[in-house]
């Protein structure tokens with residue numbers, strides 16, 4: 001009987017932790033750029049960190065354009081060369097790291113960048 005109780009406890013513990021792991025994966029899912037109710041993407045807290053971790057080794061001040069350092073990223077990108085709010089998917093800041101660039105976006109990062117442009121590429 002005790003062994004059975006132990007077995008059931010182990011099963012329940014597994015279920016609890018399995019449940020947590022599942023929730024965590026759901027939260028990691030990419031934002032949907034086509035969803036009009038998608039939460040607002042913040043340039044400073046969600047986009048800039050992507051540039052900082054993946055891009056500024058090359059895209060730094062006085063080096064390769066666009067300058068993607070936190071202080072200059074927004075002004076560098078505020079141009080039709082990089083951002084096209086009427087056709088977000090054609091924006092160079094979205095397309096370039098999707099092709100065979102030295103650094104590429106993860107699926108979740110690409111979705112964030114595209115959503116940010118779709119929402120008007122705000123300096124938020």
Ligand code: HEC
Pocket residue numbers: 050051054055056057058059064065066082092093096097101102103104105
């Ligand atoms: C190892 C260096 C390196 C890294 C890291 C890098 N890039 Fe680049 N990037 C370049 C070079 C060199 C060019 C110019 C040649 C070309 O267009 O491919 C360039 C060009 C670009 C362009 C086009 C610029 C223009 O005016 O035509 C964009 C946009 C861009 N990179 C975005 C990014 C983003 C976003 C990241 C980070 C996810 C990134 N790059 C990471 C080296 C890098």
